[in-house]
Amino acid sequence: SYELTQPPSVSVSPGQTATISCSGDELGSKYVYWYQQKPGQSPMLIIYQNNKWPSGIPERFFGSNSGNTATLTISGAQPLDEADYYCQAWDSSTAFFGSGTKVTVL
Amino acid sequence: QVQLQESGPGLVKPSETLSLTCTLSGDSDDTNYWSWVRQPPGKGLEWIGYLYDTGSTNFNPSLKSRVTMSRGTSNGQSSLTLRSVTAADTAMYYCVRHRTGNGELRYWGQGTLVIVSS
Numbered sequence: 001s002y003e004l005t006q007p008p009s010v011s012v013s014p015g016q017t018a019t020i021s022c023s024g025d026e027l028g029s030k031y032v033y034w035y036q037q038k039p040g041q042s043p044m045l046i047i048y049q050n051n052k053w054p055s056g057i058p059e060r061f062f063g064s065n066s067g068n069t070a071t072l073t074i075s076g077a078q079p080l081d082e083a084d085y086y087c088q089a090w091d092s093s094t095a096f097f098g099s100g101t102k103v104t105v106l
Numbered sequence: 107q108v109q110l111q112e113s114g115p116g117l118v119k120p121s122e123t124l125s126l127t128c129t130l131s132g133d134s135d136d137t138n139y140w141s142w143v144r145q146p147p148g149k150g151l152e153w154i155g156y157l158y159d160t161g162s163t164n165f166n167p168s169l170k171s172r173v174t175m176s177r178g179t180s181n182g183q184s185s186l187t188l189r190s191v192t193a194a195d196t197a198m199y200y201c202v203r204h205r206t207g208n209g210e211l212r213y214w215g216q217g218t219l220v221i222v223s224s
Contacts, residue, residue, distance in 0.1 A: 001168070033210045035151075042200055042217055043143075043151065048210035086151055090208040093164055095141070095153035 002091035004098035011104045018074040020101045022087030025068060032070040033088040034063055036081075037100075043086065047072065077105050107132045110201045110215030118222050123189050128201030128215060130182040137203040140184035141211055142175070144197040152197075156207065157184050164207065191222045 005023045012018035022032060034047035045054050047063035050070065060075040070089075074081055082105050087098040114126035128140060142154040155165035157175040165173050174187040188195060201215040 031209070035211070042214040043211075044214065045210050045212055048212075054210075054212070088151075088211070093208065094166055095143075095211070097151040097153065100150045 002089070002094070002096045004087055004089060004096055006085075006087060006098040006101045008099070009102045009104065011106065012074070012077045014079060014105055015076055018077050018081070018103055018105075020072040020074075020085050020087075020103070022070040022072070022098050023068055024070075024089060024096075027068050027070055027089060028066045030065075030089045030091070032063065032065045034061075034072045035086045035088065036083045037086065038083045046085075074103070077103075079105050081105055108135050108137060108203055108213040110203055110213060112199060112201045112215045112218040114199075114218060114220070116219055116221060118191055118195075118220060119224050120192055120222055121190055123187060124191050124195065124220055124222075125188075126186045126199055126201075126218060126220070127178060128184045128186070129178075130184075130203065134203075135205075135213070137205050137213065139204045139207060140175070141202040141204060142186045143200045143202055143211065143214075144195075145200070145217075146194075146197045153211075154186065154188075154199075156204075158207065193222050196220065196222045 035043035037043040050065040051063040062073040109132045111129045138159045141156040172189045198217040200217045202211045203213040
């Protein structure tokens with residue numbers, strides 16, 4: 001089983017930058033995906049292949065991946081960015097998710 | 107626009123079988139894979155497995171012994187079967203459509219809550 005470790009929570013002031021880490025063994029050799037989930041909603045893909053944006057996702061969501069850690073950076077955080085964020089990667093043909101990070105904007 | 111709708115019983119008794127269906131509508135957007143992902147109340151996401159449009163499957167080893175996925179009665183449907191359920195299988199079950207077998211889980215349904223209880 002492959003483990004992805006995320007901090008349980010991150011707090012950020014409006015307009016500031018939030019950083020969410022995702023750690024896993026040799027994660028940098030894999031593609032990492034990020035999903036945003038707001039209360040009562042389905043997860044939504046916001047970053048794919050480490051640093052690409054699906055259509056409609058603002059570029060203030062930025063992804064990177066190197067070594068054993070992938071990072072999701074939210075620049076100019078807005079109240080609407082309050083959500084749970086999950087990283088995901090594939091290992092041995094199985095999809096694994098991080099435990100999720102709750103981002104609070106206040 | 108890819109739209110997915112999960113359907114099935116919201117309550118299943120312990121030791122029985124959970125069966126869900128996912129229906130695709132709208133543009134398939136070159137997606138060929140159906141994944142199921144579940145989320146226990148207040149907890150994180152767990153990938154259950156996927157079904158490719160040809161019928162081939164790939165399952166999470168932790169659930170493999172209890173899971174079956176198959177195509178539905180029409181090309182736009184996929185089904186999930188989970189046998190011998192326990193309270194630990196209580197979760198929101200999401201259907202996901204995606205383009206490759208090791209890529210992003212791109213399109214998600216709204217999910218359906220399944221409670222395992224007698």
